[in-house]
Amino acid sequence: MGKPTGFMDYERQDKPAESPLERIKHFNEFHTPLSKEEQELQGARCMACGVPFCQSGKPLAGMASGCPLHNLVPEWNDLIYNGNWKEAYLRLKKTNNFPEFTSRVCPALCENACTCGLNQEAVASKSNEYAIIENAYEMGYAKANPPKVRTGKKVAVIGSGPSGLAAADLLNRRGHQVTVFEREDKPGGLLRYGIPNMKLEKQVIDRKIAIMEEEGIIFQTGCNVGKDVKAADILKEYDRVILACGASNPRDIKAPGRDAQGIYFAVDFLKSTTKALWANDMKLKTGSYISAKGKNVIVIGGGDTGNDCVGTSIRHGAKSVLQLEMMPKAPDERTPLNPWPEWPRVCKTDYGQQEAIAVFGSDPRVYTTTVKEFVKDKKGNLCKAVLIKLESKTDGKTGRKMMVPVEGSEYTVDADLVLIAAGFLGSQDYVTKAFGVEVNERTNVKTEAGKYSTNVKDVFTAGDMHRGQSLVVWAIREGREVAREVDESLMGYTNLYIQ
Structure with missing residues (x-):
């Protein structure tokens, strides 16, 4: 443990994000890395606690707590605080083949189980991981290392x-x-x-x-x-x-009018944008992708993929974006039934929703709602969607809780593009x-x-x-x-x- 009082001496500092109204002008990563000196101080915040839940990766209350890879988080936090960046990389690579991926897209299970996060902000371990791997590439530590002996298998x-x-x-x-x-x-x-x-x-x-x-x-x-x-x-x-x-296999939405033109699975929508960007020097060329430009967009699904559809649609120039979630809104803070170090079942406003709030002035999410019917025009194109509210009820035979439609709660909204992000x-x-x-x-x-x-x-x-x-x-x-x-x-x- 490099500095026993580090978690008291230094406040959490993460990679700052570009403002929503600026970052929607491009499709590049939008976080600015901290300096090496600033990142080392973030490593000092690690408490080297006796039971590091951050690296446990154990199921608690049905969800994982800590890193499933059992990353040696306290060790490499301490190493970067002491300036041992190469050794930090070697410890990180011991358990994780691809920190260049996880440091960008992982929801940071380590941070949500951090002991420091019990009564203050968690250690910025995901940002530390990013700094370690990017420094390793810059310094040449991450270069190829072919095996010296082949088995013939x-x-x-x-x-x-x-x-x-x-x-x-x-x-x-x-x-x-x-x-x-x-x-x-x-x-x-x-x-x-x-x-x-x-x-x-x-x-x-x-x-x-x-x-x-x-x-x-x-x-x-x-x-x-x-x-x-x-x-x-x-x-x-x-x-x-x-x-x-x-x-x-993407999960579909079974509703009348599903055959309307303008309804796509989320993965097809996202793939078309990525392929169009890389085919045209990171610029979107009209006709080369599924476009949300000028359209009223409905995203069905409240997970990460749904959020990605929201952010991508805004970058296309969507007229409006509505995101439907079948389940009720999660609480803003942990409840007594969801104590640390369980995964926090709280409402998360991700980058796409932040951007929708900045552009349209309100959160795009509508809870306990789904599509009852897709409405087509005379040419078979999607033009509207009939939405219906849902409520939780318990099945009398199985005892399972189910979200069921609320009779008479239907209402109609304009819709030119629907993106189904309901899982696989x-x-x-x-x-x-x-x-x-x-x-x-x-x-x-x-x-x-x-x-x-x-x-x-x-x-x-x-x-x-x-x-x-x-x-x-x-x-x-x-x-x-x-x-x-x-x-x-x-x-x-x-x-x-x-x-």
Whole structure:
């Protein structure tokens, strides 16, 4: 512990964000990093508490508390306070393959379980993580380090999202020859096409992919296994196969008028913007993307993806934005039933909602509301939406609480574009059927509890395809754990360290 009184001597200081009205003029990341000296003082705030919940990653009351990767947060906080930036990077990389991603898109489970946050503001650990990895690139610590010995074993990873990339990284480090198959034109999965550029600039992904290629990993893009390439050919050529294709089936909204023109899944909307930006030197060219310009936009879904749709629509120049949430508004502060260090079930106003407030003067979210009907004009284009309020009721047979429509509460709003951000329902069946793997009732690939091997010999799974829609940090953890299991099956033992 560098400074025992640090949490009392220094106030929390995070990377300052560009003002909402300025940042909506571009699609770049909008936080300005602190100076190295300022960041070191933030490291001093870490209390080195006896029980560091920040790195526990344990479920409490049904939700994770602390980092699922068990990042050694107090150690690297202390190291940067003492100016040992290279050692801080080495400790960070010991548990996290991709701090350049998590320091940008993770909701900071570590900070929400920080002991310092019990009675004051938590340590800015996510910002410290960002500073450590970016300093490592600047100083050359994060350069490629190819394995010195190869085992002669070949592993195919299907899918290049965070779980597939983490598995590939560790297995390559072990000396196995790894090939990653990706159906899109570039690697990254939802990191690239599901997360907007202003949260994760895509050159950050390219920077890391280039290092992984230099270390010996092969990436085959534009290759849709199960369609372009037969599963049987993959199984014949490779010693082991890891299915890490994500939870790619978006949840739909079943309502009359669903076939109207102007209704899209959120991931298709976000992907079209990202592809258009990168095809036109970070400028949006008319006709090259699904545009919200001048339109009345309704976003269905209150999670991170819904917020991303709000922020993207505002950058397009939307006329109005309405965000529907089925559930009631969460409390603004913790309740006695949600004590620290549980994940705080409180209302969060994210960047997209902040921008909507700045542009339109009010929060775009409408709670306990859903769409009852989509209204089309004579040409089949969406023109309005009939909304209805919801209330919570308990099913008399099952005892489950359900959100049900309130009779007579309907009202109509203008709508030119609807973006469905209602989550995902599991893996796509053309992949699971091609490999013959069993799936559970949620269409996630089935394995034994705590295991990653499927019912098919030499075929493993990880990430959202295995656990269902989740966070990037959980996908990385699953990628690390499946790598260890695959390595042990190949070599009879494993020395991969995953915490």
